[in-house]
Amino acid sequence: KKLSENQTLVVLDTGSSGIAKEPFGLVLGSKKSVLAELDLGNNSLDVSKCRRIVIKSKEQSSQVVKLNLQSNHALFNVKQTETKDVEIMRKFLSVTFVNVTHLNISRCGLNSNAAAIIGNVLALNTALINLDMGMNNIGKHGARFIATGLTKNTNLRVLRLD
Secondary structure, X not given: OHHHHOOOOOEEEOOOOOXXXXXXXXXXOOOOOOOOEEEOOOOOOXXXXXHHHHHHOOOOOOOOOEEEOOOOOOOOOXXXXXXXXXXXXXXXXXXXXXXXXXXXXXXXXXXXHHHXXXXXXXXXXXXXXXXXXXXXXXXXXXXXHHHHXXXXXXXXXXXXXX
């Protein structure tokens, strides 16, 4: 709660902090917030933690423009049949973080189902200019989802899939 009242914090680096083990509730949609860079990398985040972020933000977009989710292997562990989880991840990336210009989701264990979510987000998020999806296993089907999303997104300048 105190974090949401801070009006001066511009960069928050929680990388490898174990924040996911604690009750996790960042209020990112606060009108007072000037937080521009958020590093949640290597924190064992999963869909349930993202659900809390989406709920806490009350469907308001954050001001975060650089978002690092690298090495959160359970984050995109979404099965095609789990439509509720798919919807949470879509909201997490296209509503809560609609202003993100730089997104790092490398080493997150992305598969083709997760690539479908990312493809959908690419079609909706016109702010995104840099996307790092390196060191994942999206396969041919996943690449098709990404390509489909890119047909509607003309702002993305950097895409890393290595």
